[in-house]
Amino acid sequence: MIPLLRSEWTKFRTVRGWVAGSIAAVLLTVGVGLLGAAGTVRSCDGPQGDVCPVTPIGPGGQAVNDRFSYYHQALPGDGSITVRVAGLSGVITYPPPDHDEIVAGVVPWAKVGLMVKRDLRQGSAYTAVMVTGEHGTRVQDDFVGDLAAGGDRWLRLTRTGGTLKGESSPDGRSWDVIVEKPFPGPALIGLFAASPCDVTLSQGTLGGTIGACRLTNVTGKFEDVAVEGASGTWAHDDVGGETGAPPLSVGSARQWGSTVQLTGSGDVGPAGMEGGAVLERTLTGASIGLIAVIVVGVLYVTAEYRRGLIGATLAASPGRSGVLLAKAAVVGTVTFAGGLVAAAVAVPVGIRLMRDRNNDIAPVTALTEVRVIVGTAALLAVTAVLALALGAIFRRSAAAVITAIVLVLLPQILATASVIPSSAAEWLLRVTPAAGFAIQQSIPAYPQVEDYYIPALGYYPLPPLGGFAVMCAYAAVALAAAIVLLRRRDA
Amino acid sequence: MGWADIPRTSYPKTAPPRDAGAEGATLGFRSMDVTVTGLRKRFGPTQALDDMTFTVRPGVVTGFVGPNGAGKSTTMRIVVGLDRPDEGSALVGGVAYTSMKRPLTHVGALLDASALQPSRTARNHLLWLAQSQGLGARRVDEVLGQVGLATAARRRAGGYSLGMRQRLGLAAALLGDPPVLLFDEPFNGLDPEGIAWIRGLLRSLAAGGRAVLVSSHLMSELQDVAGHLIVAGRGRVVADRAVDDLIAAASDGRVTLRTTAREEAMEALARAGATVTVTGGDAVTVAGLSGAETVAALTAAAVPFAEVSAHRATLEEAYMELTRESVEFR
Known part of the structure; x- marks a missing residue:
């Protein structure tokens, strides 16, 4: 195998067109990506001029939504709060199908319950136990944590010696611990209510998807409210509340005896892609670079057929399969290296360009950033191998290039350009090699947040590695088929 | 480039490394037969080979002649494993070519001199071939010198004349210093000096104990070179005789x-x-x-x-005599 690898590498590097094509793939990926980044301008003209609101950042470093109605006391040390959630009611403005009236109703992810939060700043740490509109009783913390916890309506949060314990009970007598975690230091303790907007997606008559997010609120009725160890002084705040907000979104609290009625709007959770421009926006050039990669991958094998050189190649390696494997290794490695350089340049430079244009960049962990960059290189490399295999199957450049583009690029463009229904787009991104583009998605879709999780907005139906695996499977099957055909056919 | 400065064929003192089991101290390699037995091959409606059977012996240039379409190229392609016969077998030294680990050190073949990536230099063309056999760049430079392409080695092969391509193809065949050589129409596109040079090369290869099979559709090209003649027609062997016998028979009386x-x-x-x-x-x-x-x-x-x-018949006359009866040669 080593002699074959050396041989195929010599073949590759000694044809100027292929080397130029590989360099072109890098330049296109960087150039088009940076053009896109430079064209991403954010403008927030308001009463205070062009000042954009700052997206809150959670304890985990990600952009978050943190807007809710909070009825709270100070909690300097140990203490507890116990309630029974007696009921949820609310208002949904202009819901489907006709979107023509304001109705009573509770959205699935409306949340009312108990929360211990560091302070009133958006993005500060919290732990909450809650009853939701349709998703039962849950534990959520620090914006991304989410756990189903049955359906009990009695809730309790207790802090003892810096450890916070959440419990639920069907009757207020026997309690199950549903969360236990350290939460030391001064904090607030109390009741909260939040109701995210009502997300609807509809198909535009001229193609495209129309998303709408209509204001809702929720009112939680809490009975048997019992607080111990806290300051004893109640206060109500709309965390993240804005001046001039519509009345329905403004929270309020009423208390009589041990009963509290708390109304609120908004959401407490990860921000998704409205949390800023996404990292992968700097890598849109990869789709264009991909064309050069496909052409090089195809020509690397079809040129031998066109020139009759395949005879010399196969006479030198009558085992045949090794030739294609060596070719795949060479074109895959070259493309991966080029893709890595391209992505490693495009991402930081592109982010810089976007920041200069007033954009917040949705923060991601270093690991995610590395995954997106290395994943883009891998995406290009696997596409090169797929193109090579198609070239060996068809033995004709044009047919192989067209097939590769139809398999990889066309579904990606159709699905993300919002020209077909989202369901069809999602289907395409599950079953075609374009599923591999999922590896570029930096912000995941969170099940606990209702959002526009559609390909047109950058959400892929498969997880990053899952989508990439689909693409790899295509490349592997194509390469296996190419090897079988190469061995079976006369050269 | 002129043909006058073509160096005489010479072989390196040390043969390139060979697979274990090679023997034959005198030649530096083990001489081998090519044995073709009962080959049949059909391409669509055309029966390209129809029981093609012959043996190529070492030490002599064997001419492989017949009109276009007689099955010469197909036979050679089957010997080096490019085409698969419907029936029959082709063995080199008793072994199937496709089972050889470094086949170019056993069999060198010039099948299609125009099979080149035009933008690649001649030296790089030979380099990848050499590397695929575990041979180094030094061997490449040796064969380039041997075929007289040393000065043109770093030019793009696309700019080569037909004659230079033939030489490059010969260099590729000689790369592994193999005991068996197959040349399909090596005289094509060569000027008279080039033809004379190849004849000398073929003779010296055979004299060194190699089995050399040279196909041609023009008998005159093989005059004074071939020691043995295999005449093919319609996919089978029409005659398989020593050239001296053939000429004697054709000259008879x-x-x-x-x-x-x-x-x-x-x-x-x-x-x-x-x-x-x-x-x-x-x-x-x-x-x-x-x-x-x-x-x-x-x-x-x-x-x-x-x-x-x-009267001493020419090879061409002998061939005409031999094939007079066969319709396929008309």
């Missing part, structure tokens, strides 16, 4: 006569019962009379003549 009085000579000889054919301005070939009888008949009729000699 004929006399060449040179005379300025051709008409009178032909009349006199016809009267004596000979069959006379004009072969040149003052030359005729006489069949049916011995040399002495020819001289007697001409003297009796007082016809002057310059020369009477036993």
Whole structure:
């Protein structure tokens, strides 16, 4: 195998067109990506001029939504709060199908319950136990944590010696611990209510998807409210509340005896892609670079057929399969290296360009950033191998290039350009090699947040590695088929 | 480039490394036969090979002749594993080519000299071939010198003339210094000097104990080179004989006569019962009379003549004689 690898590498590097094509793939990926980044301008003209609101950042470093109605006391040390959630009611403005009236109703992810939060700043740490509109009783913390916890309506949060314990009970007598975690230091303790907007997606008559997010609120009725160890002084705040907000979104609290009625709007959770421009926006050039990669991958094998050189190649390696494997290794490695350089340049430079244009960049962990960059290189490399295999199957450049583009690029463009229904787009991104583009998605879709999780907005139906695996499977099957055909056919 | 500065064929003192089990201290390699047995191959409606059977022996240049479409190229492609026969087998030294680990060190083949990536230099073309066999760049430079392409080695092969491509193809065949060489139409596109050079190369390869199979559709190209001839037609062997035998048979009993009085000579000889054919301005070939009888008949009729000699057929004549009966050669 080593002699074959050396041989195929010599073949590759000694044809100027292929080397130029590989360099072109890098330049296109960087150039088009940076053009896109430079064209991403954010403008927030308001009463205070062009000042954009700052997206809150959670304890985990990600952009978050943190807007809710909070009825709270100070909690300097140990203490507890116990309630029974007696009921949820609310208002949904202009819901489907006709979107023509304001109705009573509770959205699935409306949340009312108990929360211990560091302070009133958006993005500060919290732990909450809650009853939701349709998703039962849950534990959520620090914006991304989410756990189903049955359906009990009695809730309790207790802090003892810096450890916070959440419990639920069907009757207020026997309690199950549903969360236990350290939460030391001064904090607030109390009741909260939040109701995210009502997300609807509809198909535009001229193609495209129309998303709408209509204001809702929720009112939680809490009975048997019992607080111990806290300051004893109640206060109500709309965390993240804005001046001039519509009345329905403004929270309020009423208390009589041990009963509290708390109304609120908004959401407490990860921000998704409205949390800023996404990292992968700097890598849109990869789709264009991909064309050069496909052409090089195809020509690397079809040129031998066109020139009759395949005879010399196969006479030198009558085992045949090794030739294609060596070719795949060479074109895959070259493309991966080029893709890595391209992505490693495009991402930081592109982010810089976007920041200069007033954009917040949705923060991601270093690991995610590395995954997106290395994943883009891998995406290009696997596409090169797929193109090579198609070239060996068809033995004709044009047919192989067209097939590769139809398999990889066309579904990606159709699905993300919002020209077909989202369901069809999602289907395409599950079953075609374009599923591999999922590896570029930096912000995941969170099940606990209702959002526009559609390909047109950058959400892929498969997880990053899952989508990439689909693409790899295509490349592997194509390469296996190419090897079988190469061995079976006369050269 | 001129042909005059072509170096004489020479082989490196040290043969490149070979697979274990090679023997033959005198030649530096083990001589090998090529044995083709009962090959059949059909391409769609065309029966390209129909029981092709022959053996190529070491130490002699074997000419492989026949009209276009006789199956010469297909046979060679099957020997090096490019095409798969429907039936039959082709073995090199008793082994199937496709089972060889470094096949180019056993069999060198020039099948299609135009098979080149035009933008790649000649040296790089040979380099990837060499590397695929575990050979190094030094061997590449050796064969480039051997075929007279050393000075043009770093030029793009796309700019090569047909003759230079043939030389590059020969270099590729010689790369592994193999004991078996197959050349398909190596004379194509060569000028007379190039043809003479290849003849010398073929002779020296055979003299070194190699089995050399050279296909051609023009018999004259093989004149004075081939020691053995395999004549193919319609996918099978029509004749498989030593060239000396063939020429002797074709020359059998004929006399060449040179005379300025051709008409009178032909009349006199016809009267004596000979069959006379004009072969040149003052030359005729006489069949049916011995040399002495020819001289007697001409003297009796007082016809002057310059020369009477036993006829030695050319390879082409021998070939024509051999294939006269076969429709496929018309």
